Amino acid sequence: MDIVNAAPPESDLNKLGSQTQREGDTTPVAIARENWRRYEYIKSRGHVEYMAQARRNEDFYLGGGLQWDPTVKQFMEEVEGRPASECNEIMGSVNAAIGYQIANRMDVNFVPASDDANPLTAKVLSIVVKNALDNARHKWHETQQFGDGLIAQRGYLDIRTRTDENIKAELVFSTIDPMDGIPDPDAKSYDPADWLDFTITRWLTANEVGSIYGPDAQAKLEAQARPKEGDFGDGTYDDGIWRNRFGDPRTTANEFTADLTDGSDVRYRIIDRQHHKYEWATVAVYPTGDTADISNASADELAALKRAGVLTTKRRIKRVRWTVSAMQDVLLFDDWSPWKTFTVVPFFPFFRRGRTRGMIDNAISPQETLNKAISQAIAITNTVANSGWQVEENSLTNMNTSDLESIGGSTGLIQEYAKGSTPPKKIEPNQVPTGITNLITVARENIKAVTGINESMLGIGNQDMSGVAIQSRQFAAQQQLALPLDNLSRTRHMVAEKVLEFVQKYMPDERVIRIAGGDLSEERSITVNQVQPDGSILHDLTLGKYDVVVSDQPMQITFDNSQFEQIKSLHETFGYIIPPKVALRYSNLPDKAEVGPLLEQANQPAPDPEAEASAALKNAQATAAAANAALTKAKTVQTLVTAEYGATQGAAQLAAIPHLAPVADAILEGAGFTPSNPIPDTGGQGIHAPVPGQLPIQVPNKTTMPQNTHPEFPAHPDVGVDRGIEGGQQ
Numbered sequence: 203m204d205i206v207n208a209a210p211p212e213s214d215l216n217k218l219g220s221q222t223q224r225e226g227d228t229t230p231v232a233i234a235r236e237n238w239r240r241y242e243y244i245k246s247r248g249h250v251e252y253m254a255q256a257r258r259n260e261d262f263y264l265g266g267g268l269q270w271d272p273t274v275k276q277f278m279e280e281v282e283g284r285p286a287s288e289c290n291e292i293m294g295s296v297n298a299a300i301g302y303q304i305a306n307r308m309d310v311n312f313v314p315a316s317d318d319a320n321p322l323t324a325k326v327l328s329i330v331v332k333n334a335l336d337n338a339r340h341k342w343h344e345t346q347q348f349g350d351g352l353i354a355q356r357g358y359l360d361i362r363t364r365t366d367e368n369i370k371a372e373l374v375f376s377t378i379d380p381m382d383g384i385p386d387p388d389a390k391s392y393d394p395a396d397w398l399d400f401t402i403t404r405w406l407t408a409n410e411v412g413s414i415y416g417p418d419a420q421a422k423l424e425a426q427a428r429p430k431e432g433d434f435g436d437g438t439y440d441d442g443i444w445r446n447r448f449g450d451p452r453t454t455a456n457e458f459t460a461d462l463t464d465g466s467d468v469r470y471r472i473i474d475r476q477h478h479k480y481e482w483a484t485v486a487v488y489p490t491g492d493t494a495d496i497s498n499a500s501a502d503e504l505a506a507l508k509r510a511g512v513l514t515t516k517r518r519i520k521r522v523r524w525t526v527s528a529m530q531d532v533l534l535f536d537d538w539s540p541w542k543t544f545t546v547v548p549f550f551p552f553f554r555r556g557r558t559r560g561m562i563d564n565a566i567s568p569q570e571t572l573n574k575a576i577s578q579a580i581a582i583t584n585t586v587a588n589s590g591w592q593v594e595e596n597s598l599t600n601m602n603t604s605d606l607e608s609i610g611g612s613t614g615l616i617q618e619y620a621k622g623s624t625p626p627k628k629i630e631p632n633q634v635p636t637g638i639t640n641l642i643t644v645a646r647e648n649i650k651a652v653t654g655i656n657e658s659m660l661g662i663g664n665q666d667m668s669g670v671a672i673q674s675r676q677f678a679a680q681q682q683l684a685l686p687l688d689n690l691s692r693t694r695h696m697v698a699e700k701v702l703e704f705v706q707k708y709m710p711d712e713r714v715i716r717i718a719g720g721d722l723s724e725e726r727s728i729t730v731n732q733v734q735p736d737g738s739i740l741h742d743l744t745l746g747k748y749d750v751v752v753s754d755q756p757m758q759i760t761f762d763n764s765q766f767e768q769i770k771s772l773h774e775t776f777g778y779i780i781p782p783k784v785a786l787r788y789s790n791l792p793d794k795a796e797v798g799p800l801l802e803q804a805n806q807p808a809p810d811p812e813a814e815a816s817a818a819l820k821n822a823q824a825t826a827a828a829a830n831a832a833l834t835k836a837k838t839v840q841t842l843v844t845a846e847y848g849a850t851q852g853a854a855q856l857a858a859i860p861h862l863a864p865v866a867d868a869i870l871e872g873a874g875f876t877p878s879n880p881i882p883d884t885g886g887q888g889i890h891a892p893v894p895g896q897l898p899i900q901v902p903n904k905t906t907m908p909q910n911t912h913p914e915f916p917a918h919p920d921v922g923v924d925r926g927i928e929g930g931q932q
Contacts, residue, residue, distance in 0.1 A: 230533035237527040241401055241473045245441070247387035253443040256354040256380055259562040260446070262569055263353045265290030269573060278577070285584075287577040291646060292565050295655035296352050299561060299683055303348045303690065307341055309755035310698045312748040316490060319746025326741045327748060330730060331701050333715050338375045340697070346377040347549050348690060354380040355560040357549040359693075360402075361700045363540075363708060371708040373701065378402060381445060383546065390556035392692065394544045399477035402546075405469040411534065415526055419534035426532045427470050470528045476544045479523045487513040492747070495519060498540070542703060549693040551686035561686075564652040572645035579638050589631035597623035654682025691752060698750045710744050 261268035265288055267275070275286040310331055312324045335341075343359055350357035358378035363371040382404050386397040394400060412420030483497045486507055496504065496514065507514065522539035539545075552559040591610055593603060600618035601609075606626070609615060617626055650656045680687075709731070716727045732740040769785050772778045782801040852866065 230536070231531050233525060233536050234527035234531045234533040237473050237475055237525050237533075238530045240399070240475065241384075241403060244384050244387050244399075244401060249384050249387070250441050250443070252355070253381045253441065255563070256356075257443050258566065259353050259355070259560060262290075262292050262562055262566050263296055265293060269569060284581045285577055286573075287580055288573050289576050290569075291572065291649045292562055292569055292653070295565070295649065295653040296349070296561055298655045299352055299653075299686070300345065300349055302680065302683065302687075304345055306754040308335070308344070308694045308697075309753045310335070310694075310701075311751045311753075312702070313751060314746060315749045316492070316747040319748055323741055323743065323746065324748055326728060326730060327702070327705065327743055329717055329728060330705055330709070330715055330743065331698065333717055334373050334701055334705065338373045340375055343375040343377050344694075344697075347693075350377065350380050351549040351551045352561040352686070355550065355552075355558040355563065356380040356383070356385075358383045359547045359549070359697065361545050361547065361697070361704070363704065370711060370713075373704050378546065379404075379446065381440075381443065385548070392548070392550065392553055392689070393696070394546060394548060397478075397544070399475055400544050400546050401476075402472075402474040404472055404474070406472050407467060407469055411470070411472065411528070415534050419526070422534060423470060423528050423532060427529045472534070473525075473527045475525050475527075476539060476546070477523050477525070478520050480518055481521050482516055483519050483521065484514055485517045485519060487515060493517070493519075495521065495542070497538070540707070541700075543700070545700075547693055547696045547700060550689060553689060561653050565649050568645045568648035568652065572642060572649065575638055575641040575645060579634050579642065582634050582638070590629040592627040592629060594619075594624040594626075596620070598626070656682075691754075694752045695750055698752055702748065702750065706744050 267286075267288060269288050269290065270286050278284045278286045311328045312331070314320055314324050347357035347359045358380065360376045360378050362374055362376070364374045365371050382402055384401045384403065385394075386399050389397040391397065406414070408420050408424050411423050483495055484499075485493045486496045487493055489511065496507070499507075504514070522541060522544060524535065524537060524539040525533075526535040527533050550558045551561060591606055593606065597619045598606065598617065599620055600616070606617075619625055712729065712731045712733065714727050714729050728741070730741040730743055734740055766785070766789055769780055773780045786801060
């Protein structure tokens with residue numbers, strides 16, 4: 203499309219295309235044409251210019267001769283005879299920034315944000331989301347997205363589901379070529395939730411269309427669409443911009459048309475567009491006031507919500523409509539998206555209300571200056587390498603001036619000149635102007651300044667500089683990347699929210715999640731959405747709202763090395779004894795699980811026979827002492843019981859025969875007994891004086907008093923133990 207002669211952006215021609223559509227026309231052909239017209243409009247609103255800039259940025263990143271304009275390079279080398287030198291300083295700077303992203307991966311956690319969410323489920327949810335990210339290979343897709351943003355200003359991560367390997371759906375990530383993704387040209391927000399639409403244009407075969415959008419779409423495409431591009435429309439010169447591929451874009455195969463093949467490799471332009479629309483929909487209103495779209499809920503789900511006291515109503519909400527068409531009038535898909543938001547998550551390193559920049563845009567000019575200055579310095583050096591000779595007329599004897607002109611710069615040249623003549627003298631060459639050398643220095647410094655990558659960021663310092671000082675300088679230099687890294691954190695937050703939406707929507711059934719963690723990298727599993735005998739659900743991931751907490755986690759080897767050094771410091775500096783199992787956890791040994799038990803066993807002290815004998819003796823002595831103590835205690839208890847029982851019987855006898863008390867007292871005093879609490883005389887009433895705080899003790903009289911049954915102290919010794927003990931007979 204000729205952008206120069208195109209209608210202005212506000213023209214209806216750009217908005218609607220050359221064909222008009224009747225209002226209210228919802229036929230498949232009309233929807234497909236409207237999709238095509240929207241694509242033409244957003245493409246003409248700056249996307250073609252963006253693609254040209256992105257193509258140029260990528261060439262300057264890759265280098266290898268791509269930093270020079272082909273026509274300029276050909277003119278310099280073939281006409282002027284000057285070299286088109288290239289010193290790619292941009293690739294190293296961009297790779298250093300990507301290296302920082304690689305060394306600091308995303309760590310996501312969740313915290314409860316509603317009454318029906320709990321901390322334990324939040325912890326389990328964090329584990330499940332991390333597992334989903336790992337299975338989808340998020341870390342590598344993020345590196346691709348981050349690189350796209352630094353190089354081409356924009357990076358897009360597409361998050362979708364598939365059921366190829368799991369019928370219950372699994373998460374799948376893909377990175378979209380920035381040239382294929384077109385955001386809403388009238389939007390100015392970083393968040394796609396504020397965009398009207400996002401369109402992906404790509405060239406796919408019929409089989410690829412069938413694998414993505416279903417067999418019905420493939421059949422419709424093969425029956426209705428007819429590719430017109432001679433190169434199958436593979437985008438080699440799509441809108442005049444070369445696209446990346448394994449093939450060489452400088453070669454063409456226009457003569458290899460679809461007529462020469464079976465048609466399986468024919469490619470069709472697909473317009474995949476997600477756009478917001480306001481529609482009336484059934485929503486659930488929870489007691490907390492939160493609402494959720496339940497238009498696609500089943501009858502069982504609606505009944506469950508009703509039993510839980512959730513109200514349903516009709517509201518006008520913003521939903522995502524998904525429309526896919528081929529060519530200009532073939533509709534492949536048009537329905538409501540199962541996602542709440544667009545499946546695309548963007549990353550813009552430098553974002554200013556809709557205007558984007560990468561790391562290379564401002565580095566192109568100083569890189570061009572550097573290439574030109576180096577090329578000029580090489581040209582000057584080449585021209586003055588053989589600067590010429592000063593020779594006296596007819597002074598050479600073994601050659602003439604023509605020979606000297608042709609071989610005067612050769613190594614091992616021997617000159618013979620006539621006796622008495624002036625020797626030949628080599629002309630001093632001109633030096634490379636200092637202005638060019640200064641220009642080279644300035645250009646290199648400018649590249650470092652505009653990219654924010656300097657020697658400190660690369661870890662380059664003086665030879666006598668300590669490692670701590672170099673790390674401090676690296677940390678300070680990273681502040682130059684603060685804005686791109688903050689935008690990356692924002693992108694990571696949106697990715698985590700998207701994965702959370704997937705988990706709560708597409709993982710309602712019981713699943714066993716296997717994760718690696720804990721000591722020595724053992725594998726463990728956790729069951730989610732597990733129905734308990736009482737009907738409750740353990741680790742129910744579908745309920746509740748959770749806030750996302752995203753942080754940077756240093757790359758495993760770097761983080762573990764740091765922790766390992768701290769463990770060593772605790773032992774060497776403070777003298778703490780570190781168990782081998784703890785130290786091994788932070789090491790980089792590949793066989794931790796096998797090495798750990800061996801180290802524990804090897805670090806146990808060798809047995810000492812003398813120490814073992816001493817310990818056995820001490821144990822025996824302790825056992826004997828304990829036995830003696832138990833025996834002594836038993837005898838003491840027996841003596842106390844006997845004495846207590848005898849005293850009780852004596853007291854009973856005294857109570858029955860009071861006139862014996864003086865005799866008993868005299869006997870006790872003669873034995874050396876001193877009563878601590880003497881019992882006052884009650885006058886033979888049979889009642890002891892009450893102890894403070896206790897009730898009086900009633901002593902039975904002689905006629906009702908039970909006889910003594912003590913085996914050592916019979917009540918009537920003159921009768922004997924065979925009579926009167928049990929029966930009470932005299």
